[in-house]
Amino acid sequence: MISKSLIKLIKSLKHKKFRELNGLFVAEGEKTVNDLISKYADANSLFKIHSVMATPDWFKNSKILPGETIELIEITEDELKRISLLTTPNKVLALVRIPDYSLEENFAEKNLSLVLDDIRDPGNLGTIIRIAHWFGITSIICSENSVDLYNPKTVQSAMGSLWSVRVFYRELKPLLRHYFEDTDVPVFGTFLTGSNIYSVKTTLNGMIVLGNEAHGISKELEPFIRSRISIPPFSEKHRPDSINVAQAAAIICSEFRRDQLIM
Amino acid sequence: MISKSLIKLIKSLKHKKFRELNGLFVAEGEKTVNDLISKYADANSLFKIHSVMATPDWFKNSKILPGETIELIEITEDELKRISLLTTPNKVLALVRIPDYSLEENFAEKNLSLVLDDIRDPGNLGTIIRIAHWFGITSIICSENSVDLYNPKTVQSAMGSLWSVRVFYRELKPLLRHYFEDTDVPVFGTFLTGSNIYSVKTTLNGMIVLGNEAHGISKELEPFIRSRISIPPFSEKHRPDSINVAQAAAIICSEFRRDQLIM
Numbered sequence: 001m002i003s004k005s006l007i008k009l010i011k012s013l014k015h016k017k018f019r020e021l022n023g024l025f026v027a028e029g030e031k032t033v034n035d036l037i038s039k040y041a042d043a044n045s046l047f048k049i050h051s052v053m054a055t056p057d058w059f060k061n062s063k064i065l066p067g068e069t070i071e072l073i074e075i076t077e078d079e080l081k082r083i084s085l086l087t088t089p090n091k092v093l094a095l096v097r098i099p100d101y102s103l104e105e106n107f108a109e110k111n112l113s114l115v116l117d118d119i120r121d122p123g124n125l126g127t128i129i130r131i132a133h134w135f136g137i138t139s140i141i142c143s144e145n146s147v148d149l150y151n152p153k154t155v156q157s158a159m160g161s162l163w164s165v166r167v168f169y170r171e172l173k174p175l176l177r178h179y180f181e182d183t184d185v186p187v188f189g190t191f192l193t194g195s196n197i198y199s200v201k202t203t204l205n206g207m208i209v210l211g212n213e214a215h216g217i218s219k220e221l222e223p224f225i226r227s228r229i230s231i232p233p234f235s236e237k238h239r240p241d242s243i244n245v246a247q248a249a250a251i252i253c254s255e256f257r258r259d260q261l262i263m
Numbered sequence: 264m265i266s267k268s269l270i271k272l273i274k275s276l277k278h279k280k281f282r283e284l285n286g287l288f289v290a291e292g293e294k295t296v297n298d299l300i301s302k303y304a305d306a307n308s309l310f311k312i313h314s315v316m317a318t319p320d321w322f323k324n325s326k327i328l329p330g331e332t333i334e335l336i337e338i339t340e341d342e343l344k345r346i347s348l349l350t351t352p353n354k355v356l357a358l359v360r361i362p363d364y365s366l367e368e369n370f371a372e373k374n375l376s377l378v379l380d381d382i383r384d385p386g387n388l389g390t391i392i393r394i395a396h397w398f399g400i401t402s403i404i405c406s407e408n409s410v411d412l413y414n415p416k417t418v419q420s421a422m423g424s425l426w427s428v429r430v431f432y433r434e435l436k437p438l439l440r441h442y443f444e445d446t447d448v449p450v451f452g453t454f455l456t457g458s459n460i461y462s463v464k465t466t467l468n469g470m471i472v473l474g475n476e477a478h479g480i481s482k483e484l485e486p487f488i489r490s491r492i493s494i495p496p497f498s499e500k501h502r503p504d505s506i507n508v509a510q511a512a513a514i515i516c517s518e519f520r521r522d523q524l525i526m
Contacts, residue, residue: 031504123386127507127509127510130503130506130507130510131506131507131510133501133502133503134494134496134497134502134503134506135496135497136496136497136498136501136502137497157507159503160503160504161503164501164503196524196525196526198521198524198525198526199525199526231397231517232524232526233397233398233399234397234398234399234400234520234523234524235399238396238399238427239396239397239399240393240396240397240422240423240424240427241294241423243393243394243397243513244390244393244394244420244509246390246507246509246510247390247393247394247509247510247512247513248513249510250506250510250511250513250514251513251514251517254494254514254517254518255517257497258461260497261459261461261495261497262459262461262462263459263461263462263495
């Protein structure tokens with residue numbers, strides 16, 4: 001049985017304001033929550049579970065360790081439907097504490113990161129997190145106006161990768177200016193015209209900047225991008241104007257990792 | 264001013280049943296409708312417009328030719344909000360006649376096509392259509408249980424590419440069996456384990472089969488797939504279980520076209 005005040009809290013977490021106020025967000029579905037619990041068993045995990053609400057069926061197979069300080073609440077399918085932020089609820093919903101982590105110094109010198117300039121669609125951010133994870137990219141830096149990481153749709157489309165990829169929100173102009181002026185770290189940016197991605201010399205460190213769904217990379221960031229790259233269309237005449245940013249991210253991550261993955 | 268019966272018709276077109284009954288679907292937004300109108304000027308276009316409802320602002324810049332037999336209705340922003348199937352309506356909504364087109368014989372011998380086995384998410388189908396268009400793939404064959412092409416979310420995410428890529432619904436088992444038994448046409452299928460996509464010898468014809476979001480390619484199709492291909496993760500240990508099918512489609516189309524696009 002779930003209390004009215006808890007229902008109210010969960011529903012409020014649809015909104016960023018209330019997520020920040022309570023320091024909590026909602027993670028739903030068997031895959032996402034089970035992945036979180038496997039990670040949670042790991043003492044290094046940044047994500048701490050506040051409570052788990054699930055059907056009896058889920059608890060029967062759950063790997064939650066006894067003695068944890070997690071509130072566990074058994075609920076019916078109907079109750080799950082009432083609290084779920086998804087259209088098709090799936091057995092379990094967890095409230096998770098928003099973690100606090102910091103961007104490693106020299107992150108761009110050592111590893112490859114993605115930089116997202118005003119990504120607005122939560123599904124795009126989630127699938128970009130998942131593809132970054134697939135290709136071993138563990139840091140993503142978003143502009144401050146980008147969609148929130150803990151938006152229920154972002155959490156849903158990132159699936160378990162949310163627990164493995166670190167996402168930071170930063171003012172991008174000073175960050176990129178610093179790397180441009182003070183270092184020789186490679187900074188790539190995707191544009192509709194630029195060097196052919198299939199012939200560009202890729203790197204294992206640095207940053208790849210991807211732009212907003214409608215407007216691309218903002219003008220104020222352009223001066224700090226060292227290499228403009230582009231995915232060429234098959235035909236200049238018969239082609240769409242652009243491709244979806246999450247698909248562009250997939251192709252570009254694939255190209256940057258290709259040399260390591262080819263057998 | 265828009266009549267009550269027209270509002271009722273438009274709202275009913277959210278559902279496949281009523282799209283089929285009326286032979287109509289809804290296309291919305293400046294980009295999508297403007298692309299359709301440029302195509303419509305072309306006598307070969309398969310898509311015929313039934314009516315256009317738009318704000319005065321849109322009509323001012325529209326390229327609709329006088330003398331066309333399209334019903335044009337000027338509406339207010341408020342009326343647009345009432346009829347739109349989108350969350351953020353954008354100036355114009357068109358009713359379009361569902362076209363009838365047939366799959367070219369030898370399509371697989373001559374060109375490369377995508378085959379989608381039970382894709383369920385309308386956004387995935389739409390973005391796959393857009394990426395196919397980008398990479399010059401103009402035929403997609405869907406299993407009969409796949410999401411409908413004229414679902415408003417598919418139309419929205421396909422954007423203008425809907426007017427350029429042909430999407431067919433077929434029973435896949437007999438189709439693939441025929442190609443397997445009677446031809447030597449290459450048929451690739453994406454699996455979690457298979458030949459490394461980065462080392463596979465790709466072709467300019469044949470078919471690439473992509474599976475359902477949750478279950479992959481169905482068991483009954485597996486025997487008719489000649490080459491099992493797979494996108495390797497960067498690390499076997501730190502990785503998600505899978506990637507989104509629309510992103511897999513992007514990476515695979517990119518790899519199949521890479522040799523042609525490299526400069």
